[in-house]
Amino acid sequence: MKAGDEIPVWELPITPTLVVSTALATRDFQDVHHDRDRAQAAGSKDIFMNILTSTALCERYVTDWAGTDVQIKGISIRLGAPAYPYDTLSFSGEVTDVTDGIATISVTGAVSLGAHVTGTVRVAA
Amino acid sequence: MSEKPRDVHSLVDEAVHEKIMAAAEEIKAWGEAAERDARDLVNQPTINNWLEAMGLESERFHQGEAPPSMAQVWTMYGQGGKHPDRDPLHAMMNVLTDAGFDGVLGTNSEQSYDRYLRVGEQVRVTTALDSVVGPKSTGMGAGYFVTSRSTWYVGDERVATMLFRVLKFIPKVTA
Numbered sequence: 001m002k003a004g005d006e007i008p009v010w011e012l013p014i015t016p017t018l019v020v021s022t023a024l025a026t027r028d029f030q031d032v033h034h035d036r037d038r039a040q041a042a043g044s045k046d047i048f049m050n051i052l053t054s055t056a057l058c059e060r061y062v063t064d065w066a067g068t069d070v071q072i073k074g075i076s077i078r079l080g081a082p083a084y085p086y087d088t089l090s091f092s093g094e095v096t097d098v099t100d101g102i103a104t105i106s107v108t109g110a111v112s113l114g115a116h117v118t119g120t121v122r123v124a125a
Numbered sequence: 126m127s128e129k130p131r132d133v134h135s136l137v138d139e140a141v142h143e144k145i146m147a148a149a150e151e152i153k154a155w156g157e158a159a160e161r162d163a164r165d166l167v168n169q170p171t172i173n174n175w176l177e178a179m180g181l182e183s184e185r186f187h188q189g190e191a192p193p194s195m196a197q198v199w200t201m202y203g204q205g206g207k208h209p210d211r212d213p214l215h216a217m218m219n220v221l222t223d224a225g226f227d228g229v230l231g232t233n234s235e236q237s238y239d240r241y242l243r244v245g246e247q248v249r250v251t252t253a254l255d256s257v258v259g260p261k262s263t264g265m266g267a268g269y270f271v272t273s274r275s276t277w278y279v280g281d282e283r284v285a286t287m288l289f290r291v292l293k294f295i296p297k298v299t300a
Binding site for chain 2: 018021022024025026027028029043051052053054055056057058059060063064068069071072073074075076077078079
């Protein structure tokens with residue numbers, strides 16, 4: 001792993017099943033992640049992906065590329081546009097730095113409204 | 126944090142701002158509070174459900190280790206879970222809600238993993254209020270950024286930490 005290494009783009013179709021199953025698998029029972037009526041009553045267009053899942057998908061994106069044998073040291077994300085069903089979450093990423101055995105990988109997960117998640121994943125390289 | 130935005134008066138009544146910042150100092154002084162045990166030990170069925178939902182496949186997570194970003198999953202409140210009275214994050218959010226900042230939006234999550242958790246471990250978590258910054262004019266409306274710090278332990282060993290930031294805001298009125 002070296003600075004400048006690019007991770008191939010990964011496109012994940014967002015379905016209601018994905019949003020609901022990942023919310024429940026992360027034990028997040030907030031209604032806006034599984035109940036469209038409640039989500040819309042709260043001013044949202046639809047149910048939307050929860051933050052634990054945005055973090056988990058950054059983990060998956062990096063380890064699908066680097067392998068799960070790498071040791072992940074941290075995942076820092078900033079949330080942007082909501083990830084709604086029937087959109088596509090498109091991940092891109094690049095190794096930006098390798099210092100003292102730690103690689104910093106910048107990751108962006110974009111939806112049609114803009115960046116859903118931008119962040120960094122730190123792995124022991 | 127001691128820096129006061131120049132436009133504080135135009136965004137929030139000075140007395141309201143002072144009250145919010147005083148409450149923030151009081152809650153920060155609680156330190157690591159709201160200590161809770163995870164409902165379940167780190168366990169394979171919960172890992173399997175997560176792997177299936179995320180579509181992540183790895184032998185590693187069938188051999189005794191849990192995916193690192195599941196750290197927070199173990200101590201989620203669950204369906205109908207109640208926050209303890211002295212939960213610093215929710216106490217601060219309640220102060221802001223009562224002051225009219227009833228919108229909430231998660232903005233940042235910064236997790237660090239000291240090590241991967243192992244099946245059979247009992248995890249516990251503490252939460253502290255790290256900072257309250259504002260008022261700021263944002264795309265959502267005027268608001269305060271509330272940052273909490275969660276720390277996960279197995280016994281006395283720290284295994285993971287998270288800085289979590291939310292924006293508490295007064296929703297803009299749209300015509």
